[in-house]
Amino acid sequence: MGRYADTPLSTVRIERELSLRAVLTGAVLGILLTPSNVYAGLKIGWSFNMSIIALLVGFGVWQSLARRNTHQPAWTLHESNINQTVASAAASIISGGLVAPIPAYTLLTGQQLDPIPMMAWVFSVSFLGIWIAWYLRPTLLNDHGLKFPEGMATLETLQHIYHHGQEAVVRIKVLFSAALVSAAVKWVDGFVWAIPRWAPTAQLERLTFTVDPSLLLIGFGGIIGIRVGLTLLLGALLAWGGLAPWLIDQGWVMLAPDAQGPQFAKLVEWLLWPGVSLMVCSTLTALGVRLFQTPKKATANSTPRARAPFSPGPAVGLVLSIALVVGLQAALFGIDLWMALLSIPLAICLAVVAARVVGATGIAPIGAIGKLSQLTFGLIAPGQVPINLMSANTAGGAAGQSTDLMNDFKVGLAIGATPKKQVIAQCIGIFIGSVVGVAVYLALIPDPQHMLLTEEWPAPAVATWKAVAETLTHGLGSLSPQIRWAIFVGAFFGVLLGALDSLLPQRLARWLPSTAALGLAFVLPASTSMMMGLGAVLTWIVSRRWPSVTERFAITAAAGLIAGESITGVGASFWEMFKGL
Known part of the structure; x- marks a missing residue:
């Protein structure tokens, strides 16, 4: 070795x-x-x-x-x-x-x-x-x-x-142990006993504030870090805890009076527009600034140099x-x-x-x-x-x-x-x-x-591409005035936060919310953002108490949680598909 x-x-x-x-x-x-x-x-x-x-x-x-x-x-x-x-x-x-x-x-x-x-x-x-x-x-x-x-x-x-x-070898053991635990939870939830999605009230459940027993989400939270995790929590509160109830009260999103359970599909049709405009404008702004700041000239030193001899x-x-x-x-x-x-x-x-x-x-x-x-x-x-x-x-x-x-x-x-x-x-x-x-x-x-675009499969990247294509195909005029204003507000804050994130010194920029995570929280169910935020907070707490343990095993354990649940979920889908043949 x-x-x-x-x-x-x-x-x-x-x-x-x-x-x-x-x-x-x-x-x-x-x-x-x-x-x-x-x-x-x-x-x-x-x-x-x-x-x-x-x-x-x-x-x-x-x-x-x-x-x-x-x-x-x-x-x-x-x-x-x-x-x-x-x-x-x-x-x-x-x-x-x-x-x-x-x-x-x-x-x-x-x-x-x-x-x-x-x-x-x-x-x-x-x-x-x-x-x-x-x-x-x-x-x-x-x-x-x-x-x-x-x-x-x-x-x-x-x-x-x-x-x-x-x-x-020790890290591999941690990886496989985490994967087995995550796979077992997913298997129990899918095949043995559906783990209930708990919510404090029926109103919060309709707004997608439920507890999702997904260790994959906890694992991703451990990878994304405390800044992104807290931003997801903030975005969930803004979008699903603040804006969504207001949209219902204003009558801009109509829910059936007897609607039970999370109403993700209805609400996300409106919320994705400010979220997508925030993500698109912030990432394009940051991309332009970072490209402008990227060094253009190489400096000579003793490190290995890449060579490209001609070959057809x-x-x-x-x-x-x-x-x-x-x-x-x-x-x-x-x-x-x-x-x-x-x-x-x-x-x-x-x-x-x-x-x-x-x-x-x-x-x-x-x-x-x-x-x-x-x-x-x-x-x-x-x-x-x-x-x-x-x-x-x-x-x-x-x-x-x-x-x-x-x-x-x-x-x-x-x-x-x-x-x-x-x-x-x-x-x-x-x-x-x-x-x-x-x-x-x-x-x-x-x-x-x-x-797709449901609580089970939110597919935020699909929602983003679809929204941009629809807007470019039909024009902003095809959208309601309220949605157009939401797009404008989201774009404004996206450009502002994207520029600040790229231009401010790192010691100051780290206190800004992550614009990608903030926009994503408008497209994901609140339950998903909550669980990822929880994973980020738990990992941060452990890192403050046991920094060496976190440095050695946090990413490995998180990767195991992600792999275990996702492979089990995919296996279950194949099993159902073959059963139907």
Whole structure:
């Protein structure tokens, strides 16, 4: 376990890298972890980076086998990197549209893609992102003002498990223990006894203030931090505790006098408009400010530098990906070829923007990229829903996969990995993710028209894409005056808070509410925001009392809670689907 303890990782000799076992381990983990992100994306609109989980599990499994069989070759550092590249590429497939533009397209047009065309589409936009990342690699990795924090976190974990192997084993035990507890709660709630959703009063229950027994939400709360968690609580109180009762009193939202239980679907039809405008305007404002602040020039130092010798292979890959994306836009959505071609330069430009922002801040602005491309196509082709959603999906999907691979390239540069082999691993990952992700989405949501934008499946990203497409298609004039004012107020505070968050010093900005979380709370049921806020508060309390324990195990335990519930939920959906055959 300590074989690399005294050796700089960038000088470690590559013994095995793109081995069959590394690829298969990443593939298996990708198959297991991709459903978690699809499930979470439809529940709360957020996903989890799976690189660190893949590193821990792959290391633990193969080191255990090596101890039992002395003839078993050691699990090398470079195999670990390939393993996490495959697994994280598969799990990040949701940026290809599965939890946002694709369901929004179905809701607005009534057309549902068949499984194979949907897999091909999700793969194609992700495949384009891989080749954009390849050509961005030398420039961005040699810019030492871009730190790629998420990639560095993966690198630190990689270093840690090879220098302190026993610690990795302990974290794996915590991961699996948390997953088993979460899975057991979900199984009991789904198959044995429906755990009641408690609310203090019937009125609060109608406003969605119930206690949701979801350990997945607690886990996400442990990851998002105290600032985001408290903002979700604040947003729930503003939207569902303050604005929603006022809307009912004013008669702007009509509920049946005898309505029982949470009235999420009725209320969110109004509340999503100020929430979406807040999120869109704040993220676009912050994106513009951060891009302006991002360092543009590299400085010379002694760290490894990325090089890109000419090779025809990447050029062929880029051309093939462009042909695939353009052809599928025309074949699946009836988009004119010239309009489909126009999505390519926009996707490349926005992928560059996203990669620079991720390099500087660690925050992937995929939501902002999607909205910016929707606005662009709304101006170029007003009133055309397929173009607005699916051409914009090209930019969002390419940017998502590009930023994921750029983080992997950052790790690979530090340990002396082979970039071409990382690209192969990424391609394998997105193929697996496309197949598994689409299968999981179709199993979870067989009827998007009736299942999405409900309390069970709030799908906030779907609501956002749908709302922007509707506004750009029909114009603000199609909305009531009250909703237009709500959009204006939300946009005003979004621009204000987005600018302050980016311009103020960090010591002051951390006291501002998180604009993304504030807007999200208008689209999620109050119960969801409450449970995530509870997870954030509990994690913060533990960190104040036992900081070392939180630093070691908080993220690992949270990841286990997320994986346990989501995998069990997906398994239950497949079980119900097969029972009906």
